[in-house]
Amino acid sequence: LPPLTYKVVAECSVSKARAGLMTLRHSEVRTPVFMPVGTQGTMKGVLPDQLIELDCQILLGNTYHLGLRPGIETLKKAGGLHKFMSWPRAILTDSGGFQMVSLLQLAEIDEHGVNFRSPFDNSECMLTPEHSIQIQNAIGADIMMQLDDVVKTTTTGPRVEEAMERTIRWVDRCIKAHARDDEQSLFPIVQGGLEIPLRERCVSALMEKQVRGFAVGGLSGGESKHDFWRMVHVCTDHLPRDKPRYLMGVGFAADLVVCVALGIDMFDCVFPTRTARFGCALVDSGQMNLKHQKYKHDMEPIDKQCNCNTCKRYTRSYLHHIATNESVSCSLLSVHNVAYQLRLMRSMREAVLVDAFPQFVKDFMARHFGSDPIPSWIREALSAVNIELPPDASEDQAVNS
Amino acid sequence: MKFIIKSISKNSGRLGHLRIKESSELQTPLLLQTTKGGSIPYLSADVFGLVSREQQVLQLTLCTMDQMAESLDQWNRSLGDYVGYPDYNTLLLLRDPCEVTPSGGNDRDVVPLFTRRGKESLTAERYMQLVTSFAPDVYQGLCDADTNPESTKKRVQKSVDRTERFMQHCFKQHRELERLKDSTLLAPIVGGYNTFARTQSIKHAREQPKGTYGGYIFEGFHTNGIAATSLNPSQLLPIVDHCVQQIEDELPRLMPGAFTPVLMLELIRLGVDIFDTSYAYCAAVNYKALTFSYCIDKEEHSAFLDVTDEAIKEQFTPLLEGCNCLACQKHTRAYIHHLYKTNELLGPILLMIHNLHHYMGFFDVIRDSISADQLPALLDYVRHQNMSTDINYCIEPNNKTVGKAAMGKGFITAAN
Ligand SMILES: [Zn+2]
Ligand SMILES: [Zn+2]
Numbered sequence: 079l080p081p082l083t084y085k086v087v088a089e090c091s092v093s094k095a096r097a098g099l100m101t102l103r104h105s106e107v108r109t110p111v112f113m114p115v116g117t118q119g120t121m122k123g124v125l126p127d128q129l130i131e132l133d134c135q136i137l138l139g140n141t142y143h144l145g146l147r148p149g150i151e152t153l154k155k156a157g158g159l160h161k162f163m164s165w166p167r168a169i170l171t172d173s174g175g176f177q178m179v180s181l182l183q184l185a186e187i188d189e190h191g192v193n194f195r196s197p198f199d200n201s202e203c204m205l206t207p208e209h210s211i212q213i214q215n216a217i218g219a220d221i222m223m224q225l226d227d228v229v230k231t232t233t234t235g236p237r238v239e240e241a242m243e244r245t246i247r248w249v250d251r252c253i254k255a256h257a258r259d260d261e262q263s264l265f266p267i268v269q270g271g272l273e274i275p276l277r278e279r280c281v282s283a284l285m286e287k288q289v290r291g292f293a294v295g296g297l298s299g300g301e302s303k304h305d306f307w308r309m310v311h312v313c314t315d316h317l318p319r320d321k322p323r324y325l326m327g328v329g330f331a332a333d334l335v336v337c338v339a340l341g342i343d344m345f346d347c348v349f350p351t352r353t354a355r356f357g358c359a360l361v362d363s364g365q366m367n368l369k370h371q372k373y374k375h376d377m378e379p380i381d382k383q384c385n386c387n388t389c390k391r392y393t394r395s396y397l398h399h400i401a402t403n404e405s406v407s408c409s410l411l412s413v414h415n416v417a418y419q420l421r422l423m424r425s426m427r428e429a430v431l432v433d434a435f436p437q438f439v440k441d442f443m444a445r446h447f448g449s450d451p452i453p454s455w456i457r458e459a460l461s462a463v464n465i466e467l468p469p470d471a472s473e474d475q476a477v478n479s
Numbered sequence: 480m481k482f483i484i485k486s487i488s489k490n491s492g493r494l495g496h497l498r499i500k501e502s503s504e505l506q507t508p509l510l511l512q513t514t515k516g517g518s519i520p521y522l523s524a525d526v527f528g529l530v531s532r533e534q535q536v537l538q539l540t541l542c543t544m545d546q547m548a549e550s551l552d553q554w555n556r557s558l559g560d561y562v563g564y565p566d567y568n569t570l571l572l573l574r575d576p577c578e579v580t581p582s583g584g585n586d587r588d589v590v591p592l593f594t595r596r597g598k599e600s601l602t603a604e605r606y607m608q609l610v611t612s613f614a615p616d617v618y619q620g621l622c623d624a625d626t627n628p629e630s631t632k633k634r635v636q637k638s639v640d641r642t643e644r645f646m647q648h649c650f651k652q653h654r655e656l657e658r659l660k661d662s663t664l665l666a667p668i669v670g671g672y673n674t675f676a677r678t679q680s681i682k683h684a685r686e687q688p689k690g691t692y693g694g695y696i697f698e699g700f701h702t703n704g705i706a707a708t709s710l711n712p713s714q715l716l717p718i719v720d721h722c723v724q725q726i727e728d729e730l731p732r733l734m735p736g737a738f739t740p741v742l743m744l745e746l747i748r749l750g751v752d753i754f755d756t757s758y759a760y761c762a763a764v765n766y767k768a769l770t771f772s773y774c775i776d777k778e779e780h781s782a783f784l785d786v787t788d789e790a791i792k793e794q795f796t797p798l799l800e801g802c803n804c805l806a807c808q809k810h811t812r813a814y815i816h817h818l819y820k821t822n823e824l825l826g827p828i829l830l831m832i833h834n835l836h837h838y839m840g841f842f843d844v845i846r847d848s849i850s851a852d853q854l855p856a857l858l859d860y861v862r863h864q865n866m867s868t869d870i871n872y873c874i875e876p877n878n879k880t881v882g883k884a885a886m887g888k889g890f891i892t893a894a895n
Contacts, residue, residue: 118817118818119817120818120824122823122824122825123823123824123825124825125805127529127809128525147817147820148792148817155795156795156811162811162813163814375553377553377554387523387524387525388523391524391525391565392524393561395554395561399517399546399547399550400516404516405824406516406518406519406522409521413523
C-alpha cells in the first residue's frame with residue numbers, strides 16, 4: 079500500500095469544496111483538515127493525549143527547529159519524531175527553508191541551496207534540497223515538503239520567476255534524495271508569486287512529477303487578500319482532483335472557509351496557539367480577548383456550544399484573571415482554540431458531505447462578521463465559486479438612500 | 480470540618496480521618512494540592528485528572544488570588560467550582576508556600592500581602608472581607624508570620640502580639656459572619672523559634688471557647704519557597720514538638736511549606752497532620768524530577784534527576800524506572816530534556832505530573848507505615864536511600880539559561 083492514499087468522498091455541487099479521506103501510515107485524516115503546529119516536537123502546553131481527545135489527526139513539525147534541537151542524530155536514535163514525542167498519529171514537516179529565510183539574518187538563496195549563518199557559531203552554512211530531505215527522512219513525518227526557493231510574497235519582477243523555476247528544479251533533487259518513499263510522501267510546492275501565468279506554469283510542471291499531493295506556497299505573507307484568493311483559485315483550478323492540496327500557513331477562520339470553498343484540503347497556522355498566549359480565545363465572531371475588563375465578572379464559558387475541557391470547566395471570569403498570569407492559562411486557551419479550529423473544519427466537512435456547504439458558508443460569514451460589512455475579497459472569492467453572499471445591511475441602506 | 484483520630488503512636492505519628500463539609504473521608508497525614516491563581520501549577524483540571532482521580536483538597540493562596548475577590552462576590556457556586564474543581568474542598572492561606580515571601584511591611588495594624596501587582600496592606604477587617612468573598616471550606620486566621628531562625632526575640636514577640644490582635648477580630652467575625660458559617664477557621668500559632676513566644680501564641684488561641692476554630696496552622700518557622708528545604712531539623716523539631724505538646728490532640732495541625740521528605744516524616748512523627756505539595760512544585764520548577772524511593776529495597780537511589788543534565792540527552796527511558804505516572808509511561812528523559820532546552824511549556828507540565836504522582840504515592844506509603852507502626856523504618860530508609868551518607872534533599876535554585884551551545888550541531892553542513 080502506498081504511504082498516502084487520498085480519495086474524494088464528496089464534492090460540493092456549487093463550489094470547489096470537497097470532503098476527502100487521506101490514509102497515512104500513522105492515521106486516517108479526514109479533509110478538509112487543520113493541522114496544529116507543534117514546532118519543537120510539542121504543541122504549546124498540550125499533551126498528545128489531549129490532542130487525541132480533541133480528535134486532532136495530524137500535527138505539523140518544523141524541520142529547521144527540530145534539526146537544531148534535538149538534532150537529527152538524537153531523532154534517529156529515538157526512532158523518529160513520532161516516537162520521540164509520543165505522538166501516534168500523522169505528522170507533516172516543512173522543509174526548513176522558509177523558517178531560515180524568515181528567522182535568520184543573511185539567509186541567501188542560490189542554485190545550491192539556502193546559505194545562512196549558523197545561529198550558534200556564526201559560521202557560514204548551507205541547507206540544500208538534499209539536506210532538507212535527509213533531515214525530514216530522519217524526522218520520519220508522514221508528509222514532507224520539498225525545499226523551495228522562497229521570496230517575499232510582495233516581491234515582483236524576474237526574481238519571482240527565477241524562484242518558481244528553481245523550485246521546480248529542486249523538486250527533482252528532493253525526489254532523488256528521498257530515501258524513504260515507501261513510508262513518507264514528498265509534496266512539491268507551487269510557487270509563482272502573485273502572477274497567474276507563473277502559478278499555472280508551476281502547477282503544470284509539478285504535475286509531471288511523481289508525487290502524492292501538492293502544497294501551495296508563497297502566500298499568506300502580507301500580500302493583498304485580492305491577490306491571495308486569486309492565486310489559490312488558479313492553483314486549485316489546475317491541480318489534479320485526486321490528490322490532496324495543502325495551503326501553507328493559512329489559519330484565520332474566514333480564510334479557512336473561503337479556501338475550502340476554493341478547493342483546499344489542508345491548512346496549518348500558529349495563530350490559534352500564539353493568540354492563546356496573549357489571552358485570546360477563538361469564537362465564531364472572531365477573537366475574544368479575555369484580558370478585557372468586560373469579562374471580569376462574566377460567569378459564562380468562552381463558548382457555550384464548545385465541548386472542549388476548558389469550556390466545560392472554566393468561566394470567562396476565571397480565565398480573565400489567570401490569562402497571561404498563570405502559565406496554565408496558555409494550555410487552557412490552546413485547548414479551546416485548537417478545538418475551535420478542528421470543529422470548524424469538521425463542520426465544513428459535514429456540510430460538504432450533505433451538500434449543504436454554500437449555506438454553511440453564508441451562515442458562518444453572518445456569524446463571523448455580524449453587523450460589520452463582509453470584506454469585498456471574500457464576496458469576490460466566494461462568487462468565483464458560485465456562492466453569493468447576501469448584501470450587507472449597510473449596503474442596503476446605501477442603496478435605499 | 481470533622482477530625483477523628485484513628486491511632487496515635489509514640490514513634491510513628493498519628494493517623495486520622497478528616498471530613499470537610501460533605502467531602503468523602505480524607506486520610507491524614509494529608510497532602511494538600513498547592514495552587515497558583517487557583518490552579519495546580521502548570522496543570523489544567525483535566526490534566527490533573529490524569530494524575531489523580533481521588534478527591535483532593537486545594538490549598539489556595541490569597542496572595543495569588545486576591546484580584547478574584549470581586550468576581551467571587553458574584554459567583555454563587557463553590558470556590559472549588561470557580562477554579563475548575565467542583566468536587567474538591569478548598570483551604571485558603573495567606574501566603575504562597577512555593578515562593579519566598581519578602582520580609583517587612585508588618586506595620587502595627589496590617590499584614591503585607593505580596594501580590595503580582597505589588598504589596599497590599601491587609602488589616603484584619605479587610606482580610607475577613609476577602610475571606611468572606613472567597614468563602615473557602617477552611618481558612619487560616621490572619622497572622623504575622625514574618626519570622627525565621629534568625630529573627631530577634633523582639634521581632635518574634637511582635638509577631639505574637641500582632642497575631643493576637645488580628646485574631647481577636649478574626650475570631651469575632653468568624654462567629655458572626657453568615658457567609659462563613661460553613662467554613663472552618665484554623666488558628667495560627669506563631670512565635671518563631673522561641674518556646675516562650677510559642678507558648679503565649681498557643682495560649683491566646685486556647686482562650687477561645689471550644690469550637691471557635693477547627694484546627695491549627697503552624698506559621699513563622701520559615702518564609703516559604705525553597706528556603707524551607709534547607710531548614711535545620713535540630714532547630715525546628717524541638718520547637719514543633721513543644722507546640723504539639725501544648726495543644727489538644729483532637730484538632731488537626733497544618734504546617735505549610737516545601738519541607739524535604741525527611742523533614743516531613745520527622746514532622747509527621749511529632750504529630751503534624753497536614754502538608755502540601757510545594758516541595759514537588761519547587762523541584763519541578765528547578766528542573767528536578769523526584770526519584771527518591773519510599774518502597775523499601777536494597778538499591779541505592781538519588782533524590783532527584785536533573786533534567787538539564789546533558790547526560791540524559793539520549794536516554795530513552797522514563798524519568799523514574801517503574802513509575803506509572805503519565806509522564807513516565809509515555810515520555811522519555813531525552814524528550815523532557817529537549818523540552819527544557821527549547822523552553823517548552825510541556826516540560827514543567829510533565830515534571831509536575833511526575834512529581835505530584837510521586838509525592839502522592841509517598842503519602843500513601845507514609846499512611847501505611849504509620850498504620851503498621853513502621854514510620855521510623857521508613858524515615859531511616861528515606862534518609863539514606865541505601866547510601867552510606869544522608870541524602871541531600873535540599874533544592875538549589877537552578878538558574879540555568881539555555882544558551883546557543885545547547886543547540887545540536889547535527890543539522891548544519893558547512894558551506895563548501
Ligand atoms: Zn472551548
Ligand atoms: Zn513518573
